[in-house]
Amino acid sequence: MKTAFITGITGQDGYYLSKLLLEKGYIVHGTIRRSSSINTSRIDDLISEFQPQEKLILHYSDLLDSASIFNLINYIQPDEIYNLAAQSHVSVSFQNPIFTTQTGTLGSLSILEAIRRSKKEIKFYQASSSEMFGGAAKVKLNEQSILDPKSPYAVSKVFAHHMTKVYRDSYSLFSTNGILFNHESPHRGETFVTRKITKAVGRIYHGLQKKLTLGNLNASRDWGFAGDYTEAMWMMLQQKSPDDFVIATGETHTVEEFAQHAFSYVGLDYKKYIQTDKKYFRPNEVDYLLGDYEKAQKLLGWRPKTTFLQLVEMMVESDLNNAKREEILFN
Ligand code: NAP
Ligand code: F7E
Numbered sequence: 001m002k003t004a005f006i007t008g009i010t011g012q013d014g015y016y017l018s019k020l021l022l023e024k025g026y027i028v029h030g031t032i033r034r035s036s037s038i039n040t041s042r043i044d045d046l047i048s049e050f051q052p053q054e055k056l057i058l059h060y061s062d063l064l065d066s067a068s069i070f071n072l073i074n075y076i077q078p079d080e081i082y083n084l085a086a087q088s089h090v091s092v093s094f095q096n097p098i099f100t101t102q103t104g105t106l107g108s109l110s111i112l113e114a115i116r117r118s119k120k121e122i123k124f125y126q127a128s129s130s131e132m133f134g135g136a137a138k139v140k141l142n143e144q145s146i147l148d149p150k151s152p153y154a155v156s157k158v159f160a161h162h163m164t165k166v167y168r169d170s171y172s173l174f175s176t177n178g179i180l181f182n183h184e185s186p187h188r189g190e191t192f193v194t195r196k197i198t199k200a201v202g203r204i205y206h207g208l209q210k211k212l213t214l215g216n217l218n219a220s221r222d223w224g225f226a227g228d229y230t231e232a233m234w235m236m237l238q239q240k241s242p243d244d245f246v247i248a249t250g251e252t253h254t255v256e257e258f259a260q261h262a263f264s265y266v267g268l269d270y271k272k273y274i275q276t277d278k279k280y281f282r283p284n285e286v287d288y289l290l291g292d293y294e295k296a297q298k299l300l301g302w303r304p305k306t307t308f309l310q311l312v313e314m315m316v317e318s319d320l321n322n323a324k325r326e327e328i329l330f331n
Pocket of ligand 2: 088089090091128129130131180181182183191192193194196213214215216217219220221255280281282285286
């Protein structure tokens, strides 16, 4: 029976990855941050099912507390570590650059150091990001493409990405970078653009909201489904040797297209509901992202299972249900 340690288990990917590993029979340890309000809502169902069987074990920690990270790795002796924790909102990273950078850089370095000092061979997954590419040119990006980060978030991911490779090459660690393009789901944070749109569609449809205010509608993203992408994370750690992999769909769509499909799914014309405001524009925009997952397909046997339209519909359906519950509760 394998043991996995996941940082950032309360996030979107933390939910899908821990569910997958628990279903595969892993014992899963995860970090949660002490907060004045409960922050485990995404994994509450998993907690109810797997905590009593001692298959899911949660520990208070923070990536900035290197002593805690070191002690936990020493105590858990995991076979695999998935470093998903991050201040992952690009726009917020301009407002909180130091916290974002410290978490993104020192956090992964603390884990790599703990693994280097461990007597056990531990496989490491680093959550790298397509944001590292900068997205200035309309080209398909792969593992060899040049990194040109455009935000504090992206710079911190570049640091961790290189450090993961440095530890692999210097100390023969099994350390892997998954360069994941945007991936979404009904569990996506509500301030990311896809979820902001689908939540608004649900609420507008149920008469709980009149307008949706967005920023740059022309930005283009390669959007996939988080459930497909977390499976790729696991596949990377089942290989004989560590490597870096781009995970994407090979399709790109603008924010406007996403909105158009989401509204039209419930028979609404998005143009009647969307307005823009400068406050949602970024100081430095990543204009265009499109990924090439050929290497992952060839070496991992991975390919995206969920289409763009299926993703939009899955998210709208879920937010229609959420809005319906809200309507019943508050009206
Ligand atoms: P998310 O939903 O924002 O989850 C982030 C997780 O990190 C949460 O559990 C959060 O805890 C935790 N966290 C934040 N700061 C922390 C700190 N200082 N110490 C410990 N934990 C901390 O992000 P996600 O979408 O699941 O993404 C997972 C990882 O993949 C992130 O590293 C992200 O940068 C990266 N990534 C995401 C995408 C994407 O499109 N989703 C693409 C490429 C890479 P709280 O719940 O307490 O806030
Ligand atoms: O923005 C535009 C915005 O915040 C997408 C993170 O998971 O994926 C994510 O980063 C685009 C940008 O995601 C609004 O300007 C327009 O061009 O949903 P987002 P992101 O910045 O691409 C990468 C791969 C990660 O690694 C990150 O962790 O949408 N946009 N109007 C807007 N974006 C937001 N959030 N809100 C708007 O109102």
